[in-house]
Amino acid sequence: MTVLRALAVSMGLLTAGLAAAPGVQASPSTAPAPGVPASPSGPPVPAAQASPPPDGPSTATASRSPADQLPPAPAGLRAVAVTDTTVTLSWSPSTAESGIAHYRVLRDGSTQGRVTGTTFTDTRLNVATDHHYSVVAVDNRGISGYASPAIVVRTTGTIPPMPAHPVRMGVFHENGSHQRDFHLKNLVTSGTAAGLTHLTYAFGTVRDGGCAVTDTYSALERAYSAELSVSGRADTWDQPLRGYFHQLAELKKRHPQIKILWSFGGPGSSGGFEQAMRDPAAFAGSCARLLDDPRWAGLFDGIDLAWQFPDECYHNCTDTSPGPASLTSMVQAFRTAFGPHRPITVTSAGRGNLGAGLYRTDFAAAAPYVDWFHLGTYDYYTPVGTFRTPFASPHAALRDETVEGDFGGNAHNHLRFLTAQGVHPNKLVLGIPTHARGWAGVRTPEPGSHSYGPAAGTYEAGREDYRLIRTRCPGPRTFSGTAYSHCGTDWWSYDTPATVTGKTAYARQYGLGGAYLSDLRGDTPDAELMTALHNGLR
Known part of the structure; x- marks a missing residue:
């Protein structure tokens, strides 16, 4: 062990x-x-x-x-x-x-x-x-x-019930959506928008001590045709705001129940938090001003802070670099800048070495200042990156079932650790992936089998959208509350509508605040995964 x-x-x-x-x-x-x-x-x-x-x-x-x-x-x-x-x-x-x-x-x-x-x-x-x-x-x-x-x-006590109106959230990624021919209108035509309570727009950038737009052309300038526009009307050359932000505004008109959060940071882009946290108040003030820019004032209901590993230093590390209390210092400053009622959420990774971002961060101290935590309860095991494993393993396991190379990475361990710290379960929102993780050279179908590296993916090695893997490698079997399939010598781990239903039932059982889909581009055109999430939490 x-x-x-x-x-x-x-x-x-x-x-x-x-x-x-x-x-x-x-x-x-x-x-x-x-x-x-x-x-x-x-x-x-x-x-x-x-x-x-x-x-x-x-x-x-x-x-x-x-x-x-x-x-x-x-x-x-x-x-x-x-x-x-x-x-x-x-x-x-x-x-x-x-x-x-x-x-x-x-x-x-x-x-x-x-x-x-x-x-x-x-x-x-x-x-x-x-x-x-x-x-x-x-x-x-x-x-x-x-x-x-x-x-x-x-121990005594009872697990609290799920909130009466749980979070049903999805993430729309700015980067790469046009290359996949995925637009905000797809959320309307697929039925996804009707099932959302919140939509997270990812990701803005943290740089030079503050918040900034990552891709100004995609966010603010790209002109949409009538065919691709949420409203069905083409953008004009002289309108003051185009791009994704205008499409988000049109989406809110059609679905006013959706609250939109702008997320900053994200995987591979969290290094800017270190510099920003040298002056938390200035950092929070910068982000508040950006969300309320007159060009899109009223569009964003709140902010999400996607600092993947708040206790770790990425660049220019010093004796005062981020530590266990950094998350609390940050969200305290943001609560002051954003006021008592505007939503502030935190996205926390559970990937790979759980100790990096979970066991050494004081989430309980930060909890009073945030509305909830989005927990990345997936990518515990991947065939690529710093925390890659040679064993074909369920990357989004719900509960523990021991396999070769297993270190206890699963949603139950992740969530119960945080509640034992003192975080109320209503402030924990369960992450459900819309992507598969794949290993190549796997000769036997059992989880934990040895591999020879990542399987080929459409957009990157070792990863595939659910909408594609469901036909590329069909016949999923369930294991540890998630699913896997074995095709030839490729082994893929992913969630299905059936496992999403099981995870929403788990969220109810343990009184969680809701659930979210990690990347709406990975769902099917008829929103199989979002439909299962919505039905499980309505």
């Missing part, structure tokens, strides 16, 4: 399914704690024999058997206090010839802490969730003994 998978386990995201009544511990299990194997007969294999413990390897001598040297398992493990987010444990002390140095407390098989006393409080837990606990004594020689029999404890 890798460090990241162990992190997922340690957060209580990968749990065994045994249930206990809320706040009541179950009877001690006859099995050892998860992750501590049992011997064929008799007591469980000591932690020191199962694998070298963090406290150092066993140093048993030939003159005495290992069992004689090992500290006994702590007795009487019980939960003495349980809340929605904490569990306090107590146990009887162990004895050893050399004395007991400390105890290791395990939750769901992963060490949560070391204490010299016989009590421990586990924090940042999710409500109404079962956890397995056991304790291991470590003597003064650094030798770990037997794990105590595991107990199951369930």
Whole structure:
């Protein structure tokens, strides 16, 4: 198990399914704690024999058997206090010839802490969730003994319901849409617009300490024919605003329920945040002025900040470069500049090395200042880029099903980590991809099979739109709440209308704020994915 998978386990995201009544511990299990194997007969294999413990390897001598040297398992493990987010444990002390140095407390098989006393409080837990606990004594020689029999404890509380009017959002990408012959009118003809509550226009640029238009020609100047225009009327040479912004204004006239957010940053374009965050107030003021430019005043209802990894430095790094509190500093400044009611959202990546943008950012501190977080709950595994993996893996898994090369990258782990941090689930909007990720040279169809690199894609290696992959490599099978298909030696992972339906049901079950499609260009002409999202959340 890798460090990241162990992190997922340690957060209580990968749990065994045994249930206990809320706040009541179950009877001690006859099995050892998860992750501590049992011997064929008799007591469980000591932690020191199962694998070298963090406290150092066993140093048993030939003159005495290992069992004689090992500290006994702590007795009487019980939960003495349980809340929605904490569990306090107590146990009887162990004895050893050399004395007991400390105890290791395990939750769901992963060490949560070391204490010299016989009590421990586990924090940042999710409500109404079962956890397995056991304790291991470590003597003064650094030798770990037997794990105590595991107990199951369930935190109290209930998961809150989904909001009455959940977010149904889609992302329209400025870059490359004309090359794909995809226009804002397609949102009308496909029926997508009718199912949206919000539309995110991506991406503006963060540069020189502020916000700027990325492609002024596409956004402001390109003339549309009557055939491609949302209104059915051609642009004229003398109208003050053309391009995508004029088409967005026409879309709002036809579908006034849609709130439009302008997103800044995005994948590969987050480096400008570092310079901008040297003066958060000036940064926020620049963006507010741009959204309210007189040429398109009233078009954008709010802003989305797509700083992919807020704790990491990309360029010109210094001792004051971004860190865990950077996200909070940014959204505080934006809330001041935008006022108490204008929507401010944050798009957060879950890609690849989850530790980069998730585990070291304080989302809970930032949450009071944002309306919600768009979570990129996809691209956990890709065949290309910095975090590429050689194993054909479900890139948008909903839940955990172990495969080769798996480090626990899935939506459930991602979301439950944030709620355990203290982020209310109503502020988490589930991301659903409209693209497939593909691996080449895969000889067997099972997830986790080895590959020889990315499969060929229409627009880039290792990636294909859902609208194309559904016929190019049909016959999807479901796995981990998403889908995959195997054609020849190409292996593709993607979501389908059926898996979108399952993900919206999950969003309801866990009280999330809604869901969004990552790129509306990838959906079919009749909006198969958006239809499933709309029907699941209406």
